[in-house]
Amino acid sequence: MNDNKKLVEELADKIKTGDVQPWKAESVLLEEYNVSAPDHFQIAALSRRKCIEELTGHKFNYLELPEKPYLMQWRCPKDNSIWQLEARDTDTVCTHCGSVLEPHRSESDRFLPLVNNYIGGKEEYYSSAGQIKVFGDVDKTFTNLLAYGPGFGSIGISVGCFRVNKLGGAEVKVGKWAGAARNLGYIFESEEEREKAVTVAKEQLPVLRKEMEEKFLAEFSGEIYEVEFVRRQHHGQFFIYICFYTRFEHARGHGVTSAAVGFARGRLDAEFGANNVAFIQSLIAMGFDGDLKPSPRNRRGRYVSAQVKVPIPAYEKMSKTSIDKLMSYMEIDRQGVMQEQGGFVYSGMGGEIIPALYRGTKVNPRPYNVSCTENVYVEIRGEEVIFGVELPNLEVGATSNREGPICPTAREVLKFMGIGTSKEFAAAAAAITLAGEFNFTLLHLRGEMYVSK
């Protein structure tokens, strides 16, 4: 074990100085240090952890490194299906047919990494994905610990971060507020009755808004910034949507907004009753407010963008092609999304990268599909090309509180990353997404993406 300790120190140093790329640690141990499989997986992970601890000044207390951090390959003797199971998994029975699985491949090469750049975690496998420097609305360098999942993703992000850092870092713009929305629906038998209701509701609003803010939103310093009235109908029924939009500087605000609107419904029901306004039904009609429905109209969450500027000749050198090819590459994707899929927001790699951050940090919301909507943009300004991503609806509560408790491992990961506020989370999310998209675009342009031989 002493030998291993020395080995970890030596390798951690080499990773820190750049002599060994972090994702090469496993192969360096096998080829240059004559460590035998599967011991190299743990030593490599320990080395990366040590390097991260030294870079950040924090110590890992909760993000566990299991004793056998690797996959083992098995084969079903009956149907020949291949299984890759975590080494601690003792359930070695084929779920297709119930046969007992047999070892697949030889004792030395049946092992696989849990995930590239693995640094710890059970079930959620954490990868080290380099560091990203941001400036603008947030000035910071984030140390990226992502729960990406199997595959090469974390390497693409690491390389992208390295490239963006070399270009001076990502300039970020982060919205001042995060929005939340909840909608009230009323159904009437006639348009006249509906108009009476609108009049009564609008009279009540000033007092009602104040009450909602004081009773429900004050805890998170929230405010109602807009109330929208929209009329619709279906056959003989007449609808009114009364949608309440709230905003918060440091909170997600979803839960308290819902509670406040539930309260508003009770109050309006009573006012309609007192003013002889007849309604068929009142309800929290969530279809209108965009709750967890990715859409260009969604007003939840916080806007954040990250971009990098590159002199055109430098970009052409990097991409090994002309700037025109970049513009065409963007256009073919833009049309693919706008015309074929019918929306202007699109999830590119962001749909994978952003969940990796959410999974790793376990912040709220846990269903992060709305936050994954993303635009990639490219602009030519003078002699420079600007490559950017914007996340129009990044919704997050980064503090462990009534909005959503965060487990100790995830709080530790947030600390390692350098994320203390929702704004910093947003800046990190956009910058990491930018890094991934930037690198993937380069790979596509060079013809190096999904190359099969």
Ligand SMILES: [Zn+2]
């Ligand atoms: Zn089987």
